[in-house]
Each structure stands twice: as structure tokens, then as C-alpha cells.
Amino acid sequence: MPKTVRIGAIIIICLLVVACLAPVLTPVNPLAVNMGEKLQGLSRQHPMGTDQLGRDVLSRVLYGARTSMAASFSVVIICLAVGIAIGCIAGFYGGVIDELLMRLVDIMMAFPPFILPIAITGILGPSLTNIIIALALTSWVGYARMVRSSVLTLKHLDFVAAAKAMGSSRSRIIREHIVPNAVHPLVVYAAFNASHTILAISGLSFIGLGAQPPTPEWGNMLSEACSFMGSSPYLFIFPGLMIMLTVLAFNLLGDGLRDYLDPRLGTEVDL
């Protein structure tokens, strides 16, 4: 397994552990306001300092992992489910069904990726759930297209013809031969999509459309830190570093998986 996959996976697992165990790891309630301790620098008691309302930044950063991971995983899982289903149906059955589904995909693709979430939160009101819905709505099309194109190539390959010649049923061919081969490239895409989603959620929260204060979320922590940039830089450095680390981890994972999951790569000696 490539080193990049391992590093990426370790960081992501750590983040997941932190997200799950946030209440245990942080003795201080991230929402607890203590005006008496506002904007205190780094100290033993508050390793990452406190913010303008005296809340513990470390606790907020750790709880932020919870929000970010949950949101990005929800988006990716929704997209995987919808994308694989629609891509397989369109690719395997073709004809009118394919035509209709692909036009739907084209329509979704026509929306600028940042405008749709803004419009949706405009209608449904700003909240993390609405952002997840909005991001899922814009992202599934990529998955569906990718699955469809793999299915289209796969269904003309000889091994599918061979399976047919064995007397395999259509559902068996889809289940055993087409989906496994079509899904593997998708895993890579999903890893990159997760990193993209983290950035999008932070970005939208930063402009006030995502997670609403006082929910600890890296994006809105950054936006709150803006006013204190000069005096208390640690307020934006830590959430910023976390965003960077998470995005980097997903990208490393995606990159590594691309090499690792192709069974044909790196085995033939090219003479």
C-alpha cells in the first residue's frame, strides 16, 4: 500500500476518533461562555487560548471536527448511493432512460456549484442540514457520470460477454462484474469529493450560510476570528490548520488510492 494512503488514512482515522470522542477529550464545554476569560492567549488551562466570548478554542476545534466530518461524510454517502444507482441504470439500460437521466445531470451541471447552495439556503434558511442537502444536490452528478461511463465501457468488455455466455442473469452480471469494477475508480473520486466538501462547508459557514453560531465549526470560527486577526492570531490559525490538515489527508488518500486500486498498475515490467 502506498505511503500516501497510509498517512492520509491515519490522519482521517484520528480525526474520526476525535470527532466521536470529543465530549470525553474536552473537559470544557465548547459553548460555555466565560466573559471573564475572553481573548486569553495560550496557557496551560487553555492550550489554544480562548475566544472573544471566553470559550475554550481547543474544545471548539475538536468539536469542529465533529461537524466537518459528519457533514462531509453525509454528502459523500448520499452522493455515492444516488450516483451509483443512477449511473448504473443509465449506463446499463441505455436508450430513453439514459437520455432522460443524463439530461437531468446536464441540468444540474449547469448550476454554478456555489450559487445553488446559496440559493437553497436562501429559500430553506441557513443551516448545516440545508448545506448538506445543497452540496449533495450539486455533487451527485459527478458520481453518476463517472459510474455511467465506466458501465458503458465495462458492458462491452469481453469478460461481461463471457459471463453472459455462461448463462449469468442480468442482475448477476451487474452485481458481480459491473458494479465492483465501476465502483473502484469512484472511491478515489469520493476521497477528492470529501476534501472538496470540507472546503465548501467551511467556506459557506464562513460567509454565514452554513453552521450557525454558536455551533463550533471551523468555517464560522474563522469568520468570528476575523475581527481579532491582529491581536489574537491564534483564533484563526488553529481552525485554519485543521481545515488544511483534513483536506490534505483526503487528497493524500485519494491520490494513493488511485495507484493502489488499479490492479494492473505497477506489476508489469515494461521492457
Next chain:
Amino acid sequence: MRKPLLEVKDLQIKFETKRGTIAVSDGVSFAIGENETLCLVGESGCGKSVVAVSIMGLLPAHARVAGEIRYREADLLQCSPGEWSRFRGREIAMIFEQPMSCLNPVISAGRQIAEAYAANNRCSKREALAEARRKLDEVGIPENCFVKFPHELSGGMQQRVMIAIALACRPNLLIADEPTAALDVTVQCQILELLHCLKDRYRMSMLLITHDLGVVAEMADTVGVMYAGTMMELSGVEDFFYRPGHPYSRALMNVVAGNALSPIRGSVPHLLEPVPGCPFHARCVDAVEQCRRARPQPRIVNGRMERCHHFTGDNSGRQLDQMVSSR
């Protein structure tokens, strides 16, 4: 023997890979005289293409080369990359199995030939194009194909364009790597005939790499049989076909010339797992204990080289004349 044009002596090529060092060519020696054709025969992965590429000086960076590649007076392996590049195209040219992947898809056939000519000759664009037209005619491509793009040409025509490009600068040595393997049998005959004619017209020498013994019989003056990176046999074409010596050569001949299917047992050894002793021993019908232990050294008797413990120069009882001529 006349002074050879190209002489390869004890060529060793090793590739450093993640999974260890592999010897793709181990002690390969041969010589090609003026206007002579040497065929390198062997199965995939036997190292024949690597030998060809090494003569062109186009091996990948992780290859380690030792030995001697002498072209006329120059030892190519001692040349700087700049000096070597002066041999390419002008003195030594190469054509490949898949012409489509060697031709630029967005430039017309005629212009590609003209460019190859202009690259090595000082001339005006007009002269280069005129020369390209002459070359096109010479390799038997109809006039109207001059402006066509590679994908508009058939496989045979593409290969003709490749030949025209290779011959643009009148090389003395043409290396052809499986030039007809991807073509239909009828087109194969046409291309071989063309190579024959061009070779005689320009008094070229040719190094032809193939796995098809029919092509060898058609083209070769000398035959080199490679197996697992080693030259197993090097002999004149008549010797090779009428009195095949090495057990591997005989087995190959049996496959194509026999009256029934006569499989060779086993499979080609992988270069990553070198076999002790003679590389062919596991598949050889004549293998004895010695073959499993010691690597046979090349022995030369009556102008014929063989790497086999059984080889003494006496070929009586090994004749396949009758079998060959009966087909």
C-alpha cells in the same frame, strides 16, 4: 568475412526495478555486414526489442549497459549522447510494430516525411516536400495520400509512411521491430517485398526483429535466436532452416513446420526469476543434469554459434530438411 557494419559484442543490459535487477540482455553478440539482414527471433520478453533499442541509444535511464556496440569505427556506448544522436536517423533508423503510435496524428503523411528529411538535411521547405513526394512514390503510396492524416490510412499504408520516414536520410542500417506483426498476411507480404527492394536499392543492412519464422525464411541472411535475454544460436539462414541446431530452434521449427501440433511444454521463464543453468533446460527434451547446473557458454563451429551443452558442431541426425520441404 567483409568488415561488419555493426558489431555487438557481449552486450549486457540490466534494468534496475523496484523488484530487483533484471538482466534483459545477457551476453548478446552478433555482427551485421554491409547489405546484410540479420533476424533476431524470439518470444515476447526475450530481450530482442531491448537490444534493438540499445543500438538506437534510446534505453530508459534506469538501464545499465555494458559491452560494445561498434558501428563502423565508432563504439556507440562510449559516445556522448550528442554524438550518438548524430547516428540516429542519418546512419541508423528504426521502424516499429505499431506505426500509428509513432506517427503524429495531426500532421499529414507527406509533411511528416518532409520534416524527417529536413531535420537532417539543409534544404528549403520546397525541396523537402519534393523529396517527400519522391519517397512516397518509392514506398508505393498513391499520390493522393500525401495530404492524408495517419488515421485515414490503412495499417499497411501507415507502415509504408514509417518506412519512408526512416529512409528519408538514407540510413545504412535499418532496424525493424516486428514491422509486419500487426498486419494482414497479404499486406505483410507486400511490406516484406518492399523492404527487400529498398534494402537492395540503397545497399542497406537490416536488423529485423520478429517472432515469425516465415518472415525469417523470407528475409534473413543470418539468424539469431534469443531466449530469456541470451543468444542461443547464431547461424546462417540455410543452416538454421535446413539443420536447426539448438533444441529451442528445433522446437520452434517443429511448431510451425510440423504436420501436427507439437507443443513445447512449459512457459517462457520470467526475467525476474533467473533460471540456473541453461535458461531453456526446463522445457528442453534433451536436458541432462549438466544443463540444470551449468550455464552453457557460446561455442562456434563452422561459422555457427550455439549455446548448448550438446553442441559439438555435428548436426547429423538433426536434419529437418525433409520436414521443411514437405510443407
Next chain:
Amino acid sequence: MRAVDGVSLSISRGESFGLVGESGCGKSTLGKLLLRMLEPTAGRVSYQGSDLGLLSEGDMKGLRPKLQPIFQDADGSLDPRYTVYRLLAEPLQIQGMERRKIGGMIQDLLGRVNLGTELLERHPHELSGGQRQRIGLVRALAMKPDFIVADEPAASLDLSVQAQVLDLLNSVRERDGAGLLYVSHNLRMVRLMTQRLAIMYLGKFMETGDTESFFTKPMHPYSQMLVSSLLSLDPAKRRARKNMITGEPPDPSDAPGGCRFHPRCPYRKPLCLHEEPGLKDVGNSTKVACHLV
């Protein structure tokens, strides 16, 4: 475009029939039609008296195992994510074999093609070309087919391994009495592998007949061209062939009128330009589509 045009043939049990032609002549398409991997526009394919075209999808599924293709590119015909074990278990499972018998059966199958059980956990890309092709072959044989279409089964293999694969194919035909359609452009192998053959050109049969008599006395001008393109293994006979190979394999989407072969035919007459010859029986169980025979 007509890839296959008005072709009739029958293959009986235990018989090996060769289909020869240049690339693009429709020989692979014909092979697929016979297995109903493609649907013909018109015409009939019967297997043991029943018209495959009239069978329902479900009935066809039951019949499929009896009609097996063997592909040229074994690499593409084996699912890259399957291990050898799963590749060979799949047809057995579909046939409804009990799980505990499968292991033993797979060992049997591997033994038939001289492969060891150490390959069971390998993926196709970890096998050599010859091993892959043998796995593809044995997987088809696991279904005990009555009829096999082998489309250039050895073309991608090394010479020394080719004979192994073909030998195996032959022994199956002889032992199990399966019919074989052997599609190839390698005349030497066709001669060794088949009893009867058909020469195809632009979707039509130009000549059909006995393999041996075809090689000793090809009748159709195209057959003569093909046979003369067979390179001799005698260096003394090099370049001896009369210079009768003309033209190039034609573009199947642009077939000429009249006899399809007339643009390349050295003997063409005015009649050949206008009228398409049908297959005529010329005795000796040979049929030729040529005005001049």
C-alpha cells in the same frame, strides 16, 4: 453496412471448421452471430434443430453454457478483480454445482491444462499470457460446451505456447465431440486445426470446402492470393511467389458492386464488375463464388 452478408454454413459434432479472412471481413461478427451474442438482421441460426432467434431470453440463458466463445484477448475476457479460483468457480456456481464439490472440480480443470493450484489466489494480471489464455479456455470447457467459437485464440500468444493452447482445444473437440468454429488469419494454424474451412471477404464466403484440398488447390483468385501469402519456411524459395498480391484489405463500409473482390482480382472480366457471383458447387465438396471457375 453489411458486416456479414448471405452466409450459410453448418458444423456438426466433433467437427472443426475454419473461418479465414483479412481484418474487417466480418469473420468475428459471424462468430458472434452463431453464439447469439449479436442478433442477425435476417436469417436463422439453428442449434440442434431449434432456431436460436425464436428462443426467449430465459430459454436462451439455459442454452448459453452449451455455446461457448473463446476470446482472442484472454486478458479482457477475465474479470480483473477476480482470482483464478473465483473465475473458475463462477461457471460451476451458475450451473448449480454444490459448493463443496467446486474445489475438487477446479483442481481437475486446472490439471487438464497443466496449471498448478498455486495459481488459485492470483489475479489475471499476475499470470502470463499463456496461463491467462488457458484459464479462459478451461473456464469455457467447465460448461461442457457442444459448440465453441474460438476467435484467434492463440494470436496473442508466443509461438511456443500457441501450440499448447490449440492442442488443448483440439483434444476437447475430439474427446467431448464439441463442434468448433476456428476463426483465424493464420493459415498455417488453420491447416493444422480444421477439416473444413470458408474464406471470407467483405462479409461473403468466397470459397468453402475441405481444408486440405484448399491448401493444395485453392480455386478462388482470392484464395490463391491468401495461399501464396503464406511465407515458405524454405529460404531457397524466398520471393518465389508470383507477384500476385495486389491491393489492400478493403474498407467494409464501402464494398464495391459486382464481385466484391474485383478491384484486387488479377483475372477480372467485365462481367465481374456488374454481376455478383453466387457460390457454385465445383465438385470435391468445394464451393466457389467466382464467375471464372
